[in-house]
Amino acid sequence: LNFYKQKVLTSKLPICSRLLWPTVLICSFMRANLGTFFVFSVFLMLILFSPLFFTSSPLLSSCKLRRNFNLNGMHKPGDVILGGLFEVHYTSIFPKLTGKSGHAMTMAFAIGEINKNADLLPNVTLGYSLYDNCATLVIGFSAALSLASGQEERFLLQGTCLSTPPVLGIVGDSFSTFSIATSDVSYFATCSCLSDRQRFPSFFRTIPSDAFQVNAMVQILNRFSWTWAGLLVSDDDYGLHVTRSFQSDLALYSGGCLAYTEILPWGDNPAELKRIVNVMKKSTARVVIVFAHQIHMIQLMEEVVRQNVTGLQWIASEAWTSAAVLQTPHLMPYLGGTLGIAIRRGEIPGLRDFLLKLHPVSENSENSFQVRQFWEHTFKCRFAPPPSGWVEAGGAICTGQEDLETVQTEFLDVSNLRPEYNIYKAVYALAYALHELLQCEPGRGPFSNHSCATFMYYLEKVNFTTSFGDEVSFDENGDVLPIYDIMNWQWLPDGGIKVQNHDIYFFFSQQPPRSVCSESCPPGTRMARKKGEPECCFDCVLCSEGMFSNETDSTECISCPEDFWSSPQRDLCVPKKTEFLSYHEPLGICLTAISLLGAFICAVVLAIFIHHRSTPMVRANNSELSFLLLVSLKLCFLCSLLFIGRPRLWTCQLRHAAFGISFVLCVSCILVKTMVVLAVFKASKPGGGASLKWFGAVQQRGTVLVLTSVQAAICTAWLVSASPVPHKNTQYHNDKIVYECVVGSTIGFAVLLGYIGLLALLSFLLAFLARNLPDNFNEAKLITFSMLIFCAVWVAFVPAYISSPGKYADAVEVFAILTSSFGLLLALFGPKCYIILFKPERNTKKAIMSRGTTKNMIN
Numbered sequence: 001l002n003f004y005k006q007k008v009l010t011s012k013l014p015i016c017s018r019l020l021w022p023t024v025l026i027c028s029f030m031r032a033n034l035g036t037f038f039v040f041s042v043f044l045m046l047i048l049f050s051p052l053f054f055t056s057s058p059l060l061s062s063c064k065l066r067r068n069f070n071l072n073g074m075h076k077p078g079d080v081i082l083g084g085l086f087e088v089h090y091t092s093i094f095p096k097l098t099g100k101s102g103h104a105m106t107m108a109f110a111i112g113e114i115n116k117n118a119d120l121l122p123n124v125t126l127g128y129s130l131y132d133n134c135a136t137l138v139i140g141f142s143a144a145l146s147l148a149s150g151q152e153e154r155f156l157l158q159g160t161c162l163s164t165p166p167v168l169g170i171v172g173d174s175f176s177t178f179s180i181a182t183s184d185v186s187y188f189a190t191c192s193c194l195s196d197r198q199r200f201p202s203f204f205r206t207i208p209s210d211a212f213q214v215n216a217m218v219q220i221l222n223r224f225s226w227t228w229a230g231l232l233v234s235d236d237d238y239g240l241h242v243t244r245s246f247q248s249d250l251a252l253y254s255g256g257c258l259a260y261t262e263i264l265p266w267g268d269n270p271a272e273l274k275r276i277v278n279v280m281k282k283s284t285a286r287v288v289i290v291f292a293h294q295i296h297m298i299q300l301m302e303e304v305v306r307q308n309v310t311g312l313q314w315i316a317s318e319a320w321t322s323a324a325v326l327q328t329p330h331l332m333p334y335l336g337g338t339l340g341i342a343i344r345r346g347e348i349p350g351l352r353d354f355l356l357k358l359h360p361v362s363e364n365s366e367n368s369f370q371v372r373q374f375w376e377h378t379f380k381c382r383f384a385p386p387p388s389g390w391v392e393a394g395g396a397i398c399t400g401q402e403d404l405e406t407v408q409t410e411f412l413d414v415s416n417l418r419p420e421y422n423i424y425k426a427v428y429a430l431a432y433a434l435h436e437l438l439q440c441e442p443g444r445g446p447f448s449n450h451s452c453a454t455f456m457y458y459l460e461k462v463n464f465t466t467s468f469g470d471e472v473s474f475d476e477n478g479d480v481l482p483i484y485d486i487m488n489w490q491w492l493p494d495g496g497i498k499v500q501n502h503d504i505y506f507f508f509s510q511q512p513p514r515s516v517c518s519e520s521c522p523p524g525t526r527m528a529r530k531k532g533e534p535e536c537c538f539d540c541v542l543c544s545e546g547m548f549s550n551e552t553d554s555t556e557c558i559s560c561p562e563d564f565w566s567s568p569q570r571d572l573c574v575p576k577k578t579e580f581l582s583y584h585e586p587l588g589i590c591l592t593a594i595s596l597l598g599a600f601i602c603a604v605v606l607a608i609f610i611h612h613r614s615t616p617m618v619r620a621n622n623s624e625l626s627f628l629l630l631v632s633l634k635l636c637f638l639c640s641l642l643f644i645g646r647p648r649l650w651t652c653q654l655r656h657a658a659f660g661i662s663f664v665l666c667v668s669c670i671l672v673k674t675m676v677v678l679a680v681f682k683a684s685k686p687g688g689g690a691s692l693k694w695f696g697a698v699q700q701r702g703t704v705l706v707l708t709s710v711q712a713a714i715c716t717a718w719l720v721s722a723s724p725v726p727h728k729n730t731q732y733h734n735d736k737i738v739y740e741c742v743v744g745s746t747i748g749f750a751v752l753l754g755y756i757g758l759l760a761l762l763s764f765l766l767a768f769l770a771r772n773l774p775d776n777f778n779e780a781k782l783i784t785f786s787m788l789i790f791c792a793v794w795v796a797f798v799p800a801y802i803s804s805p806g807k808y809a810d811a812v813e814v815f816a817i818l819t820s821s822f823g824l825l826l827a828l829f830g831p832k833c834y835i836i837l838f839k840p841e842r843n844t845k846k847a848i849m850s851r852g853t854t855k856n857m858i859n
Helices: 002-009 015-019 101-116 137-149 176-181 210-223 237-253 270-282 294-307 351-356 365-379 419-439 455-460 586-611 616-620 623-643 649-683 697-721 746-769 779-803 807-838 845-849 854-858
Strands: 025-027 073-076 080-086 126-132 169-171 203-205 228-234 257-264 287-291 313-316 339-343 463-465 471-473 484-491 497-500 525-529 538-542 564-566 573-575 577-579 725-729 736-742
Touching: 073 101, 080 101, 080 137, 080 419, 101 126, 101 351, 101 419, 126 137, 169 419, 210 237, 210 287, 210 313, 210 339, 210 484, 228 237, 228 270, 228 294, 237 257, 237 287, 257 270, 257 294, 270 294, 287 294, 339 419, 419 455, 419 463, 419 471, 586 623, 586 807, 616 623, 616 807, 623 649, 623 697, 623 807, 649 697, 649 725, 649 736, 649 746, 649 779, 649 807, 697 746, 736 807, 746 779, 779 807
Parallel strands: 025 203, 080 126, 080 169, 228 257, 228 287, 287 313, 313 339, 577 736
Antiparallel strands: 073 126, 339 484, 463 471, 484 497, 525 538, 564 573, 725 736
16 A cells, blocks of 8 residues: 555646556446346546656646536545446436436445455455446546546646546446547447557456457347347447347357348437338338347337337347346337347345445435435435425425335345446455555565556456356456346236246247248259348259259259269259160060060971971072071071160170171071072073082072171271270260260171171162063062062161260161061061961972063962
């Protein structure tokens, strides 16, 4: 204490300089709940101890402060004085309403408790000097300067002033704007801007800043999926800084956005309030967040009731979440179910007993005046003599013997201490810091040369636990650990009103209301923002084919893997359908049945020819070539089965080779039979016997073998150079995988078909030339007709094959194989089987050698 007196109180610096010296501020609770008019603030301005304060000089007589009003205050002497600014009366809009005197009394109680504690600040008595700032900037600023200068004067300085500061610090103003104006000194200002240590290096508070409150509200919105909300703020630093924080945090942490942001006016402005309520009515947002003072809510709710705007979910900031003036049956149809952020509740043992001991005639003259004002307000009486025209409460005279316990007043309600609890912690934080400072001995301090630290150093190191169990300490920004209570306004069945922090109750329904600009996009769609509107407003667009989204509110669709395709709902990927000429589908079944039928008919015909091999009909048509032709036709029918079923490597390689060799063998036999017909006809003429000599049985077999070997060589070269392989084709259909065999070498496939066509064309020409031979050589006509069918089928095959996709290309090729094979089988062997089976009398050498028409032979 001596160190404090020597270094500070004897300083010769001007009082103005000491006033503006770096200060320390503690903000005791959140923001003024102006509607209840019982909110008080705590801030501390402590003059830093400096080696410059060593000599003293008399107070200059020229120091003056101009004023045109008196400050209303209460005082108590002490070795060290703490000042305080509290909102007791309101001069602007509701001058008759009075705030909670209990807040100021809480500070008085805490100081008295500290003075009784022998372990804290021993041999030092704390005093106080508390003023009513009337919720007005000019009065609060004047009171702050009066506390610092010791004069209850207006803050306009006249000349140069020197004086001894009468207080160690000030516990003071509630508004952020007021705090910034009054040399950055505040107790109830929660603006996050005050956490800026560059601008406010000595600012401390025992409550969280608005940055934490905004984050808590964003978590509430996220909890109930409210992404579309309106924001109403007060026209001051409190509201304007909240607006910026809310817009950034809402988009960052919840993906929500604001439907509108409106600034509530100060003072009486019905037109502006009407416009704001109209905006609320027209908006689709059902959630309204209000960061404003209780005065603003009173004015706003008057207009809300006037326009009968119901069905809104209100979210209250700490400034009005506990406002009893709003918790009335008149307003609950509009505010029922309100959710709010509340200051941390605490307990202060002994406070109620202290308040009950207050008496207007037992205090000193200064304080008794303040207590008398409270007494008159509580008991609706006046101490004699009453003023002229006094009629309230029948003009009752206060006796001073009234019993506080007989009246219902919030003054004695210590069950729900919120701002008072933070005031209590703030005073103790100052006391602990001052205690540590006074314990420091020069030469043993923590700084260089073992000098003692400044008061702010010890305040930064404060760490103590209250009797309620809360630990009090400050972070690097001067803020404390953020702890809030979530409050819910409930309208009870009996008409009563209850505010609690559990069992959330929604007034209009059992479930939380919906408040979104656009309904969530279901899986299978993506969000497409509406041009010129906030991010929360979007259309739900169905994902494109081949893409999917399996989450709600997807911002983009994801492409399906290669072998998958999106479902019709676009909410997942399913394996693509596979397509090939299958044995299980109708087309494949039909072609398989026809192929097997053709092979079976060939076997039957072969059996008939073998059984009647000694008859003239079989022998006259070169039975060996006929047998070989029937075997080749059977192979042609069976090779079509290789085109049915899922393509494999071996089936792709074998199908065209088997097809090519089988048909060359077939056409070679026909070609040789045609040449035999011509040779026999030539041998029947004089001098033509040599022709049969050069085209006997050996030559016939050799010719067929050579012609077939050429095709085998072509197939071998094709398979070796560019073999056909199975392929998953995704080009034909996006949602299907077409399994097909790619030919590998188009040239090889063309040569294979070209060689078959060459032999078929040669056979057709030779048979055509022999069509008018004598009737006993009538097979030339049958060969001509069969080769005409064969050539026509394969000429039509080429364009049909090229233009058919996927399995239909295989079906076209199988159809060509079966059609040409049946054409050859029926044209060549149908008439012969008819004679053998049904006209046996024609199956004689005499009948065959006779000269009749083919028609007669058949008949």
